[in-house]
Amino acid sequence: MNRTATATAVAAAALAALTATGTAAGATATASAGRASSTVGTPAPGAPLRFTPGATSGSVSGHLTEGGRESWTFRARAGQTAVVDLTSGDPSTRWTLTAPDGTPLRTQMGQAQDGSLTLPATGAYTLDVLTTGAADYTLDLALPVPVRFAPGATSATVHADLPAGATRELAFGARAGQSAQVALRHAEPGTRWTLVGPDGTPLHTAMTEVQDRVDVPLPADGTYLLTVLTGTADDVDLRLSIPVA
Structure with missing residues (x-):
């Protein structure tokens, strides 16, 4: 099963900002003013x-x-x-x-x-x-950061120190019939996460009542986008598990 994202990380300046178990991953964000x-x-x-x-x-x-x-x-x-x-x-x-x-x-x-x-x-x-x-x-x-799994593992933990109003996009690959088990540890009550399928269909939204531990069925093969967002600065640990179907 391919459980890793299709993406690789960019921007060496941000390599330490977001790390999945066993790997270093980084990306970049808000744009400059010029055009x-x-x-x-x-x-x-x-x-x-x-x-x-x-x-x-x-x-x-x-x-x-x-x-x-x-x-x-x-x-x-x-x-x-x-x-x-x-x-x-x-x-x-x-x-x-x-x-x-x-x-x-x-x-x-x-x-x-x-x-x-x-x-x-x-x-x-x-x-x-x-x-x-x-x-x-x-x-x-x-440019989502890939969630990488250690060889033979079915779960990985991602840590992020999010400033106020920040979002952090993660990507992972999965197959139809698998499920994404998401556990979110956070200090601030306003921290939420969303999950979007390969075709853009919302599978879990920030308005969903349960945010801390959710099991989401995955309907299709492809790359999924998981976004963590917060209104106030927060220290977040997100554990993603994708059991073998």
Whole structure:
């Protein structure tokens, strides 16, 4: 059974921020303020989408003039998962993703504006946001940290010191018919977790009454996204078990 995430960690500056048993894993988070913009067809070089140490997701906002485009870049490793969500008041607003070698990984044609992709190579990726009409937008990017299991093990413990208002995204792979047993130890009552299936279906939400120990059936093969979020600073231990089906 493949019980590890498809992703590998990035950003050496954050390697100690989040660790699963037996492995070191890190990622990066909230984006820098700069951006590059141009008209469609002549994109300017992308501004770096930098993450603060220890976080795994970030958000940037911008305004596009009619027919405009803005470009953002981020670094990742081969096999890592990128989760992208674009929000805009103009339905013509789309995003595209280009690999380090220039290969288009996602085009603007007829696709939902949220989704996850497995990244094929190590290097700098370019996220373009473009529209035919003038529009404000918010672009969210998450690079989940993989939960790794020691050889022969079916569980792993992840520790995180979360600042106020933080979220921490984790990814793990599983098969249909397995279950995810999640045990959350936390000091603050506002700390919650969510679980989303490979197709984006919510399986456990922050509004679910039981948060400390839950057994969630897994409906499909693929990569699952588990997010821990808190309103106030908290010291969190999350234990994930995936028994062999």
